[in-house]
Amino acid sequence: MERPCLSRRHALLLPATAAGLGGLAACGPEDEGFGTAAPLRADDGAISLDEVPENASTLVNFGGKEPFVLLVRGAGEDIAGYSGYCTHNGCALRQEKTELDCPCHGSRFDATNGEVLVGPATRHLPEVTVVIENGEIRREQ
Structure with missing residues (x-):
């Protein structure tokens, strides 16, 4: 299940202007909220360690x-x-070099440690347990 960029309630509150319609278009399902920095896909629930660059941050779609x-x-x-x-409203983040950007309300996070850089979010990104087995990274369920 994909998370929406805007709740139905918030979308209805947007003014019917070019800016309001542009905001909705930016959250379309074709880009999953990630804009041009699409996440790597782990279609079978795992991704090769070799696909994730060293000394860098990478968004990955593990499915589920x-x-x-x-x-x-x-x-x-x-x-x-x-x-x-x-952590503000559950919108999918997009990666922009060393920061993560929330396309819904403008929160920004440090892509190296998940700390909030700009609100309205006030909580850091929660940790997700990942494991490496046989050269593959999996999300621990």
């Missing part, structure tokens, strides 16, 4: 109820996972 996870990889098998959803 809340599929989007931010993987922060150091060197080798040093890896941490964080939720890929804004």
Whole structure:
């Protein structure tokens, strides 16, 4: 199940202007809220460790109820996972270099540790447990 970018209630409150319609278009299902920085897809529930660059952060779609996870990889098998959803209203985040941006209300998070940089979000991204088995990264359920 994909999370909506805007709740139905919030969408109805948008003024019927070009800006309001543009806001809805930005959250369309074709980009899943990620804009041009689409997440890597782990269609079978796992992704090769080789696909995640060292010393970088990468959004991954693991599938399932809340599929989007931010993987922060150091060197080798040093890896941490964080939720890929804004703690303010649950919108899917998009990655912009070293920050994660919420397209719904403008919150920004540090892509290296999940800390809030700009509100309205006030809580850091929760950690997600990931495991490495046989060279593949899986989200622990």
